[in-house]
Amino acid sequence: MPYGPHGWLVEVPPDDVVGVAAAVRHRGDRDVLQVVPAARTVLVELTDGADRERVAGWLSVIEPEARRPDRDGAVVEIPVVYDGDDLTAVAAACGMSTDEVVRRHLAGRYECAFCGFAPGFAYLTGLARGLQLPRRDTPRTRVPAGAVAIAAEYTAVYPSPSPGGWHLIGTTDAALWDVSRPEPSLIRPGTGVRFVVAP
Amino acid sequence: MTELVVVEAGWATSVQDGGRRSHADIGVPASGALDGDLRDLLNRLVGNHPEAAVLETLGRLRVRATSAAVVATSAERAARAVIAGEIVEVEPAAGDLWGYLAVRGGIAVDPVLGSRSRDSRSGLGPAVPGAGDRLPVGVDPGTPLVVDQAPPPLRADLAGVWPGPRVEWFAPGALEALAATAWTVSADVNRVGARLDGPPLERRITEELPSEGLLLGAVQVPADGRPVVMLADHPTTGGYPVLAVVDRRALSTIVQARPGTSLRFHVLH
Numbered sequence: 001m002p003y004g005p006h007g008w009l010v011e012v013p014p015d016d017v018v019g020v021a022a023a024v025r026h027r028g029d030r031d032v033l034q035v036v037p038a039a040r041t042v043l044v045e046l047t048d049g050a051d052r053e054r055v056a057g058w059l060s061v062i063e064p065e066a067r068r069p070d071r072d073g074a075v076v077e078i079p080v081v082y083d084g085d086d087l088t089a090v091a092a093a094c095g096m097s098t099d100e101v102v103r104r105h106l107a108g109r110y111e112c113a114f115c116g117f118a119p120g121f122a123y124l125t126g127l128a129r130g131l132q133l134p135r136r137d138t139p140r141t142r143v144p145a146g147a148v149a150i151a152a153e154y155t156a157v158y159p160s161p162s163p164g165g166w167h168l169i170g171t172t173d174a175a176l177w178d179v180s181r182p183e184p185s186l187i188r189p190g191t192g193v194r195f196v197v198a199p
Numbered sequence: 200m201t202e203l204v205v206v207e208a209g210w211a212t213s214v215q216d217g218g219r220r221s222h223a224d225i226g227v228p229a230s231g232a233l234d235g236d237l238r239d240l241l242n243r244l245v246g247n248h249p250e251a252a253v254l255e256t257l258g259r260l261r262v263r264a265t266s267a268a269v270v271a272t273s274a275e276r277a278a279r280a281v282i283a284g285e286i287v288e289v290e291p292a293a294g295d296l297w298g299y300l301a302v303r304g305g306i307a308v309d310p311v312l313g314s315r316s317r318d319s320r321s322g323l324g325p326a327v328p329g330a331g332d333r334l335p336v337g338v339d340p341g342t343p344l345v346v347d348q349a350p351p352p353l354r355a356d357l358a359g360v361w362p363g364p365r366v367e368w369f370a371p372g373a374l375e376a377l378a379a380t381a382w383t384v385s386a387d388v389n390r391v392g393a394r395l396d397g398p399p400l401e402r403r404i405t406e407e408l409p410s411e412g413l414l415l416g417a418v419q420v421p422a423d424g425r426p427v428v429m430l431a432d433h434p435t436t437g438g439y440p441v442l443a444v445v446d447r448r449a450l451s452t453i454v455q456a457r458p459g460t461s462l463r464f465h466v467l468h
Contacts, residue, residue, distance in 0.1 A: 002361070002362070002364065003363065003364045003412075003414055003417075003444060004361040004363070004414060004417075004444030004446075005444075005446070005447075006414065006417065006447075007362040007444075009411065009412070009415050013414070016421075020222070033220060033221060034220070034221045034223055034224060034410035035224060036436070037224065037411045037412075038409070038410050038411040038412050038436045039409035039411065040409045040411070041411040041412065042412075043411065044416070045414060057394060100353070101316075107297055114224070114410075114436065115224060115225045115226040115412055115435070115436075116226050116412075116434060116435050116436030116437075117226060117410075117434055117435075118226050118320070118321055118434075118438065119222075119225060119226045119227045119318075119321050119323055120225060120226060121226050121408075122226075130313075138274045147218075149248075155447045156369055160321065179276060179311055179323065183223040184225070184312060185226070188224065188225050188439025189224055
């Protein structure tokens with residue numbers, strides 16, 4: 001649906017968000033400024049003076065790109081120390097031991113569906129059903145950078161200090177965000193992620 | 200090389216240019232000058248590219264030129280030459296909230312991720328200027344100076360909005376209610392958004408909206424029913440439904456509306 005004169009918001013099943021965003025991006029249409037995937041939508045932002053109806057024409061029939069295991073999204077490994085302040089509470093809420101929470105988090109094969117909230121904050125899908133909890137009732141005013149967290153169907157690593165309402169289960173010293181890198185965000189939509197126990 | 204030495208840092212002062220407009224997919228907002236029209240104008244007055252880096256402030260900013268320079272401020276709306284050691288005061292124009300200083304050559308601090316704009320939410324971008332800081336001025340663009348003064352704008356209190364993507368999340372008549380209300384600009388305005396006070400807008404669907412992309416000018420309505428207009432540093436995704444989108448031509452009206460003043464919308468089709 002229209003998002004003002006410079007945008008189209010496309011509703012997409014969650015599993016197809018990455019594929020649709022990639023398909024739109026790879027089309028390279030001159031009137032597309034950028035593509036913003038999210039939980040169940042892809043927002044297509046248009047350039048000034050874009051022919052929005054022409055874009056709507058191909059956008060309305062866009063198909064998600066097929067997954068290619070060797071796609072540019074290499075798998076990023078994130079070393080974690082599972083010492084989060086909420087680990088015990090999460091285990092209790094999920095009806096399992098903390099060891100089991102850790103085992104299930106480590107076993108997951110995750111993918112970044114989208115980024116939002118802060119630079120480099122990647123929402124990773126693939127979290128085990130048994131670990132899915134609503135966000136905390138009371139968010140923290142400050143979550144440190146490197147905090148590994150879960151909420152709803154996602155897991156994420158906070159790239160920098162910020163307020164946060166997710167359940168903290170561990171910490172990593174991996175640099176999620178570094179502006180001096182050509183790609184400042186370690187994880188971007190489509191990137192595969194695995195967590196490993198920090199040595 | 201000419202520098203602008205910060206004598207008094209002022210309130211909420213930052214370096215801003217045209218912003219970084221293509222990194223929303225990694226959670227980076229565009230940022231850039233809140234009042235893009237005024238930035239463009241002041242830059243043109245000094246012969247700069249319209250998106251050259253300027254200083255943006257809520258007021259009380261004072262800088263000293265270390266050698267001859269050409270500047271234009273929002274209060275004067277005119278280009279003028281300054282000599283070495285001269286102090287330039289930067290205040291919002293009468294009735295405006297934000298003031299700007301453009302200098303011929305632009306503020307030449309190092310760009311970060313392709314822009315000299317500062318994101319107030321994440322801190323991405325050039326450091327906040329503090330007293331004693333020396334801001335480099337860029338090389339002379341070699342352009343002619345053709346206009347030396349611009350008349351003050353007519354600041355209407357009316358902003359055009361387009362229907363947003365989630366109109367159906369609101370009670371029938373919500374767009375009409377948005378347009379019928381004389382909203383008051385709250386004190387809760389900053390680079391991220393402008394919160395408006397008035398009778399709450401009723402929702403039809405009260406569940407949480409899964410996070411979706413946000414655009415500049417989006418009018419988000421959180422649980423309390425009072426609209427918030429997304430501005431330059433807005434988060435790239437959000438979970439409140441967007442009822443309308445402010446037309447780009449009306450953004451400077453929203454941005455420059457001082458807290459306590461009245462604002463009305465009219466719906467464009």
